[in-house]
Amino acid sequence: MDDESIDTVRNVLFIMVDRLRWDYLSCYGHPTLSTPNIDWLARHGVRFENAYVQGPLCGSSRMSYYAGRYAASHGVVRDSVAPSATRKRLGAYLRLHDIRSSVIGKANIVPDGRALHRPEIYPASSEGLLSAQLGFESYERDDDALTWGKRHACLFSEVKDGRWETAWMTDRALDFIDEQGDRPWCLHLSYTALRRLHEAPAACHDTHTADDVVPARRHPDELKNSHPVQRGLQGCAGGKGISKDDVRGQAVSAYMSQIKRLDDHLGRLLDVLADTGRLEDTMVIFCSDHGDYQGDHYPREKELFYDAVTRVPLIVYDPRESADARRGTVETRLVEAIDIVPTVLDAYGLDDDGHVLEGRSLQPLLHGRDTDWRAAVFSEMGYAWHDFARDPSTSVDRP
Template identity: 40%
Template sequence: MAGVRNILFIMADQLRADYLSCAGHQTLQTPHIDGLAKRGVLFDRAYCQAPVCGPSRMSFYTGRYMTSHGATYNGVPLRATELTMGDYLRPLGYRVGLVGKTHMKSDDDGMKRLGVDPKSSLGVLISECGFEPFERDDGLHPDQLLDPDLAYNAWLRAKGYASENPWHDYANAGEGPGGEILSGWYMRNSNLPARIREEDSETPYMTDRAMDFIRASGDQTWCLHLSYIKPHWPYIAPAPYHNMYGPGQMQSVRQSDAEHRNPHPVVAAFMQHEESVNFSRADVRDIVIPTYMGLVKQLDDHLGRLFAFLEQSGRMKDTLIVLTSDHGDYLGDHWLGEKELFHEESVRIPMIVYHPDDAADATRGKVDHAFVEAIDLAPTFLDVAGGVPQPHRLEGASLLPRLFGQATPLWREAAFSECDYAFRPARHILGLPPDRARAYMVRTDRWKYIAYEGFRPQLFDLQDDPHEYADLGESPAHAGLREELAARLFTWMRQRRIRTTLSDADVEKRTGTAKARGILFGVW
């Protein structure tokens, strides 16, 4: 692709689509991200395929829906045989690296069955979603929290932060009046400054490591997945970002009494989770959300530093840049905390794409209202790299035509997302077995329909009710519409790419050739 040599794929964990000034936030200013949007395209109706870290990321990396790749929740391994963007790009000459988080759980049993040593070069790639782990750091992954050899922990200790786990004791903890460590895991401490110099905290560290990767790649063509841990919890920020914003600069909470009085049974179960109970309190939101905003501001500042580095090194002229998130964050909206369900605050994600080629000049600074999904990035990167399309595996669509202002008459008319809440307390509250804790969303231009296994559906009119307060899942007047959207969801389910070992072109070559190949059936 003329004008593109490298790919920078930036993901900020749990960054809400509406927490950018270019996306309408009135008090949180993100000038560097806004600048990228002015040079590229902002897709304002982008959706993740599963609003939780692990399965969402596996959809980004494989270009496949959660049902297709099977890694349905955090800690559920991605099959060793699933191809990811690294598998598509590496044969085309790309160095495909990772700096930061993937939330990947390796398929150790699958590799053992195939005789692949996890420590071999192939085993490492399979274990790391197809990325070269230049700096793998999930930050809050349980086995890394206590890992003394974690690179960031070792780096902090070398900088003088004396602790077995400085990630927690300094980068993600505040300090009490007597010098005691106050953990950032507890939201009551979110307004404290982290016990670390700002330049040593996670976001600047990962930015530095990204620049290290780019420098080390030299003339090698590269794709770098820069995956920031923040603004994901623990909600704690270093000074001056810890108190840069206050309650008066927060967006109004999106809650209605009606949705709290008579919620859908599954939503009601999620409302009983501890994070939902606490985020429903105004005093909790007043402490946590300003810190969340500060973490977003810190991210923007260091992205500005990264973009300046790319300008100085000439890489802005030959690098495709994508900025996105794996999912949103309820932050108390709809009486909920965390993510997982399908309100816009949870399932919609930021998506900005910058293409350096002159062919993209016509769309620079545009807001594209088309439905875009996380699975679109893998085919986009393959398209950029000049690879052969893989429609029998990849379920997304390349964004390049839209970046170049070309007509895309067959573009999707709806977005889809899925949820497996088998691992959450809500399943026990509802008395469900693990294989029944499933939900599916289809979102069209006006309507959002959600199907829950074993429960009534939900329906929202996003034209008349953009904040999704009025659930029409039992409205007699909308029965026909619910049937239509349920049929649409079933059609989508039947169209998953399941024949992944043979291309459509190979199928065409073999169709109707049995007799020519000497296989005679039904011949008189």
């Protein structure tokens, strides 16, 4: 625990947006996309300019966020790899101190079924259920790793009570916060709309057009003598489609429209936190699990290690007076997804597992104190499972 941490927060709202690029927010400089509510967080917190994830894929990145460890340590190098059920994640740390830790939305990790059948862990027990949920209590789970059957979002998602999923998840977050009252909580609110663009109602695509889309960052030389994995990603159906300007204009404008809708709903959430006084004792962390190419460099979706994918937005609003000196500033030092767990523990005034956690608390950067800091970040992934890299005729469009 940091020496300063007598002053602590009561709650943490940990917001993650699947596939959100760092440069597709107005506070990060996007020229045509307006995100005033996320910008509010940046003006009242610290915006991290150089935040990187530990893996350019949902599972490996999220496990690093939740465990505070590099992919080489926790072993989840692709989505179908199960993490060890015996490893502690954020929820397990907090539950020891009677802090309710819940998830609304996506977690995207395959449970460690073999470990859960060991004699000391019964799958149907509370310990077994929590291990399967990565230590989070499942308040409203919508994990599209289990329900989203195709790579390019060809199916329609369920609309809960007539509400599209982002509105529904926000409403459920408000329900959770209301239920908790003055009891401490950590809520992981994990939105999925940006990876399911074709599933949202047409009305959700009407705030931006192809005229708002910035040109792709790519060069024809990137198609020459590329690495087999990159060549496979460029040559699959998604890569070929997004390389066409008309397809890209339609896809990216839909992506931007969804970001605008998301910002609107986050505004509702922030308004309620302000009206109820919760912004005075709640830390808000806003981030992404990875970015999205959106036509840059020719590959589809994610993976590989370009900034479009491994660099992510990270904004932290710290309500404490000790953070006042850094409100509205931009931090340029290198930070990583593994820094979130020690940051949250520090904010609650809890001791961390210094010999287990590989990230560093961001509290010195949030409070403007001198500290030695890292000079490098690390992102990694296992590509051995990519059949299309070895055989271009193999389809990549599979879950």
